Amino acid sequence: MDDEPTELVQRIRDALADVIDPELGRDVVGLGLIYAIEADEEDTVRITMTTTTAGCPAVGFLVDAVRFAATEVQGVRSVEVRLTYEPRWRPEMMTA
Amino acid sequence: MQGASISRWTMSYFAAALVFLLAGQALLAVGFGYPVKPVEAPETLVIVHLLAVGWLGLLFCGALLQFVPVLVSKPLHAPHLALHALVLLIGGLLLLCCGFIHLAGYVEGGLVLLPIGGLLLATGFTLIAVMIGGTVLQARPVALSARFVGLGLISLLATAGLGLAFALELSGLTDTGWLHALIPGGLSLHAYFGLIGWMSASAFGVSYRLMTMFLLSPEAERTTSRTALALLAAGIAAAAAILLSLALGRETSVAVHLPLGLAAAAALLFGYDVLTIYRTRKRKSLELNTIMSAGAVAALMLSVLLYLTLVLTGRLQDDIGTLVYLVGFGWLSLLGLGQLYKIVAFMTWLEYYGPVLGRRPVPRVQDLVNERRASGWFYLYAAMVAVAVAFLLAGIAFPVQVAALGQAIAAAGLMVELARTRHLCYVSTEPADSKVRRHPPLFLPNPVERS
Numbered sequence: 183m184d185d186e187p188t189e190l191v192q193r194i195r196d197a198l199a200d201v202i203d204p205e206l207g208r209d210v211v212g213l214g215l216i217y218a219i220e221a222d223e224e225d226t227v228r229i230t231m232t233t234t235t236a237g238c239p240a241v242g243f244l245v246d247a248v249r250f251a252a253t254e255v256q257g258v259r260s261v262e263v264r265l266t267y268e269p270r271w272r273p274e275m276m277t278a
Numbered sequence: 279m280q281g282a283s284i285s286r287w288t289m290s291y292f293a294a295a296l297v298f299l300l301a302g303q304a305l306l307a308v309g310f311g312y313p314v315k316p317v318e319a320p321e322t323l324v325i326v327h328l329l330a331v332g333w334l335g336l337l338f339c340g341a342l343l344q345f346v347p348v349l350v351s352k353p354l355h356a357p358h359l360a361l362h363a364l365v366l367l368i369g370g371l372l373l374l375c376c377g378f379i380h381l382a383g384y385v386e387g388g389l390v391l392l393p394i395g396g397l398l399l400a401t402g403f404t405l406i407a408v409m410i411g412g413t414v415l416q417a418r419p420v421a422l423s424a425r426f427v428g429l430g431l432i433s434l435l436a437t438a439g440l441g442l443a444f445a446l447e448l449s450g451l452t453d454t455g456w457l458h459a460l461i462p463g464g465l466s467l468h469a470y471f472g473l474i475g476w477m478s479a480s481a482f483g484v485s486y487r488l489m490t491m492f493l494l495s496p497e498a499e500r501t502t503s504r505t506a507l508a509l510l511a512a513g514i515a516a517a518a519a520i521l522l523s524l525a526l527g528r529e530t531s532v533a534v535h536l537p538l539g540l541a542a543a544a545a546l547l548f549g550y551d552v553l554t555i556y557r558t559r560k561r562k563s564l565e566l567n568t569i570m571s572a573g574a575v576a577a578l579m580l581s582v583l584l585y586l587t588l589v590l591t592g593r594l595q596d597d598i599g600t601l602v603y604l605v606g607f608g609w610l611s612l613l614g615l616g617q618l619y620k621i622v623a624f625m626t627w628l629e630y631y632g633p634v635l636g637r638r639p640v641p642r643v644q645d646l647v648n649e650r651r652a653s654g655w656f657y658l659y660a661a662m663v664a665v666a667v668a669f670l671l672a673g674i675a676f677p678v679q680v681a682a683l684g685q686a687i688a689a690a691g692l693m694v695e696l697a698r699t700r701h702l703c704y705v706s707t708e709p710a711d712s713k714v715r716r717h718p719p720l721f722l723p724n725p726v727e728r729s
Contacts, residue, residue, distance in 0.1 A: 200636070201635065201636045202635075202640070202642065204624075204627050204628075204631065204632075204635070204640065204642055204643045205492075205624070205642075205643050206494075206561075207642035207643075207644065234491070234494075235348065235491050236351045237347060237348045237349070237350070237351030237352075238348055239283060239284055239344075239348070239625075239628050239632075240628060240632060240635075242632075243628070243632035243633065243635045244635065246635070246636065247635040247636025247637070248636065250636045250637055251636045270497070272496070273494040273495075273496075273560035273561075274560075276560075
């Protein structure tokens with residue numbers, strides 16, 4: 183996770199808070215599904231995320247939703263979303 | 279792979295399964311077969327097969343087509359076979375039941391329908407085994423939950439093969455000595471392979487994964503779970519050995535308790551694991567599906583207790599119907615209905631709201647159901663199963679019929695709730711495809727398009 187998020191990264195993080203996990207009804211940031219958000223000098227954004235369950239049919243929709251929400255943030259030129267299960271998501275990763 | 283896709287025909291499997299559940303319970307209620315008639319009467323065989331193949335079989339097949347790709351994170355193998363299998367299974371079951379009606383003497387002749395129905399069923403289940411087994415084998419090493427499903431598939435093929443052999447024997451088309459020798463002891467093995475080997479093993483495997491997922495419990499391959507799998511596998515191997523002995527004409531009366539005892543031990547370990555999963559969950563509030571799943575596991579534990587009591591009192595032979603009733607309706611059906619309630623809402627959400635997730639506000643999966651309305655039907659169903667089992671033990675048939683009627687009414691109420699979920703009755707949010715609001719497909723496939 184970013185120690186000192188840039189303003190752009192923070193705005194992306196805020197935008198992703200509108201994307202919910204349909205089963206748990208909580209946003210993907212609060213659930214701890216967003217592992218990293220990185221933006222380079224050309225405002226190209228790379229998001230590393232996971233899902234609560236590997237192989238779940240909602241995975242594709244969640245990845246699409248995160249990509250779309252990040253792309254809509256002003257100043258973002260392009261978005262790459264990387265899905266990973268290393269480390270596997272654990273319930274402890276949720277924020278209170 | 280970015281997640282399993284939606285299994286196109288699963289909802290059709292579920293719809294057909296629910297129709298067979300209603301039909302089977304209605305026949306029980308009017309006293310068409312057991313408990314008014316003996317367990318082995320052809321009328322009882324109609325009901326048993328409507329419920330075991332039509333209700334539970336189609337329910338499990340439909341659910342596995344959706345869930346096994348999730349269990350192993352691989353796409354479904356040969357998904358185009360799903361519709362072929364469904365048509366074969368429904369057609370085969372109807373022909374088999376017609377054959378039983380002929381066997382009961384209501385209509386002359388027609389016994390040839392038994393092996394034709396049996397052949398269609400065996401073919402349909404083989405297609406299911408190809409799809410599910412092919413999916414499981416894509417993932418190496420095979421996860422523990424998927425190994426339970428693999429064991430279930432082996433038992434499914436044994437059940438279907440044995441059923442076909444019995445259908446051939448009962449039709450009189452063959453006069454084979456070893457087939458004739460199989461019938462008396464083989465029927466209980468047919469039921470064992472079906473209810474325990476196929477359905478309970480698969481239910482154990484899927485439950486380990488689903489319960490952990492829905493309750494947010496730590497994922498772990500426990501020693502107790504591995505031992506449960508080994509015990510079930512040993513039970514199935516023992517049943518296969520007994521089957522071989524029967525075919526060879528040897529005496530096996532004592533050994534028949536071995537597979538049941540091994541399965542009972544596996545069930546106790548499974549019950550312990552489920553208790554651990556519930557105790558260590560992060561999701562404190564239980565949803566209706568997880569409450570009903572807990573009720574189903576409690577019914578499984580009661581089944582083990584009843585089995586032990588019947589063995590110790592020497593009443594197993596007389597009350598085997600009661601034990602099967604508790605396993606079929608209390609454990610498998612309550613678990614199936616509970617998970618169905620969740621799966622239908624989840625699949626409906628994926629179909630109608632998945633494509634617009636992140637683009638506009640969407641409901642939660644839980645918003646697609648009304649638990650207050652459904653819980654009444656669930657509790658009525660569970661209470662009626664308890665009443666039926668109590669009166670079966672007492673040997674009084676009429677209250678069992680009334681309880682079966684209560685179960686049928688509860689199942690019908692749940693069917694209405696599932697239809698209301700499919701019709702998006704409990705949400706006001708517009709779905710991805712606005713045409714869906716006007717013409718929602720109830721159980722036929724709906725193409726999913728990403729925008």
